[in-house]
Amino acid sequence: MKHDDIPDNLPEGMNRENPFRVPDGYFDRFPLKIAERIAEENQSKVIRFTPLLKPAPLLAIAATLVTIAVVSYKILNKPNEVFEQDEISNYVYQEGIIDELSDEEILDYSDFANADSTFHKSKSDSETTNIQNYLLDEDVDINDIINEM
Amino acid sequence: MEEISDREILDRFANVKTRNDAFNVLVRQYQQRLYWHIRKMVLDHDDADDILQNTFIKAFKALDNFREDSKIYTWLYKIATNECITFLNNKKKRFFVPMVDVEYQLSQNLETDAYFSGDRIQMKLQQALLTLPDKQRLVFNMKYFDDLKYEEISEILGTSVGALKASYHHAVKKIEEFIKQI
Numbered sequence: 517m518k519h520d521d522i523p524d525n526l527p528e529g530m531n532r533e534n535p536f537r538v539p540d541g542y543f544d545r546f547p548l549k550i551a552e553r554i555a556e557e558n559q560s561k562v563i564r565f566t567p568l569l570k571p572a573p574l575l576a577i578a579a580t581l582v583t584i585a586v587v588s589y590k591i592l593n594k595p596n597e598v599f600e601q602d603e604i605s606n607y608v609y610q611e612g613i614i615d616e617l618s619d620e621e622i623l624d625y626s627d628f629a630n631a632d633s634t635f636h637k638s639k640s641d642s643e644t645t646n647i648q649n650y651l652l653d654e655d656v657d658i659n660d661i662i663n664e665m
Numbered sequence: 666m667e668e669i670s671d672r673e674i675l676d677r678f679a680n681v682k683t684r685n686d687a688f689n690v691l692v693r694q695y696q697q698r699l700y701w702h703i704r705k706m707v708l709d710h711d712d713a714d715d716i717l718q719n720t721f722i723k724a725f726k727a728l729d730n731f732r733e734d735s736k737i738y739t740w741l742y743k744i745a746t747n748e749c750i751t752f753l754n755n756k757k758k759r760f761f762v763p764m765v766d767v768e769y770q771l772s773q774n775l776e777t778d779a780y781f782s783g784d785r786i787q788m789k790l791q792q793a794l795l796t797l798p799d800k801q802r803l804v805f806n807m808k809y810f811d812d813l814k815y816e817e818i819s820e821i822l823g824t825s826v827g828a829l830k831a832s833y834h835h836a837v838k839k840i841e842e843f844i845k846q847i
Contacts, residue, residue, distance in 0.1 A: 532810055535783025535791065536704050542714075543700075547692045550721050551685065557722065 668694060671737045678728055688728070692721055695738055698811075699745050705806045706749040706799070708771050708791070710780045716752055720745040735820060743821045746803060753799055771795055793843035797836055804829055805836040 669690055677687030699720060704713040723744050731740060772792050775781055783791065794802050803822065807813045808829075815826045822829070 532812075533783075533787070534701060534810070535781055535787040536701070536708075536710075537780045537782050538700070538710060539780070543697055546696050546700075546717070547689050550692050550718065550725075551689060553718060553722055554685070554688070554725055557725075 671733070674737065675728075675731065675733070688725055691724075691728075691737065695741055696721075698738070699741055702742065702806070702811060703745055703749055705810060706803065707752060708775055708781075709778070712752065716745065716748045720748050723748075739817060739820055746821055749803075750799060789844055790840065793840040796843055797839060800824075801832050801836045801839075804832045805840075808833050 674687050674691050674694075677683040677690075680687075696717065700713060700717050703716045703720070704710065707713050707716060720741065724741055727744075731737070772795050775788065775791055781788075794805065797805065800822070804818060807818045807821070808815070813821075815829050818824075818829050819826050824832075
């Protein structure tokens with residue numbers, strides 16, 4: 517082996533001999549050590565669960581989903597309530613129960629039903645109510661109106 | 666031990682069934698050369714052992730993406746060299762001491778190292794090497810001890826051949842001066 521780049525005037529006795537040593541059997545054991553570390557790496561890769569999102573965003577997403585579910589439930593169930601009221605009314609008429617109810621009971625139910633379905637109230641309903649109130653305030657007899665028609 | 670070609674190692678590594686065996690062959694084939702390269706940079710056996718392990722673990726993870734535009738040995742040498750530089754830089758940062766003090770400490774450790782069997786002259790050479798900047802020491806070790814060609818060193822360090830020759834020349838001059846002073 518020729519080394520043209522070695523300085524000529526290096527002190528006597530200086531050579532390329534390796535001055536370092538290793539513990540006995542080090543190179544025999546080393547491949548096993550590496551095999552064990554690779555096995556550990558593979559093991560931890562299987563076990564380790566890395567969430568795609570941190571806990572805070574996960575909670576925010578969960579809260580949003582719950583809110584959407586609750587609001588959707590409320591909205592979707594609203595028409596069903598009206599439908600149920602209609603069903604009750606039909607049942608009362610069909611079974612002849614209406615005859616057994618007093619006017620006050622019918623009015624109470626009607627008020628209750630109207631109060632719950634204000635969304636469906638039309639403009640004409642409020643005009644009729646105004647006329648009825650006016651007639652009551654003026655103490656007008658309904659027979660007088662019919663006779664004049 | 667008969668050397669197995671890069672191609673054969675890579676082919677075996679690509680097969681899941683022979684993957685671990687192939688890597689075991691690779692470790693056996695290159696562990697000594699890489700260890701001595703690392704040891705000459707960090708001097709301490711335990712540090713060299715840690716760095717050598719990290720080098721092979723990184724190689725295991727990256728071997729699938731090895732592009733074969735160099736020899737596996739050159740590629741491993743490059744990983745080991747980067748690990749050494751990172752280790753030495755971290756050591757200097759960790760102790761918040763000037764570089765000269767770290768080198769003095771390494772030199773002192775060498776005198777009490779049970780795994781250093783060099784004579785007085787070899788000790789002086791190692792102490793002289795510790796006065797060089799890390800990259801210059803790398804170049805000297807690779808050329809003087811490992812007998813690598815400048816082209817190979819150039820590939821590993823990403824430095825031009827001309828710059829490497831200049832670096833080696835400066836290293837030799839500094840070592841000469843250091844030894845004359847003693």
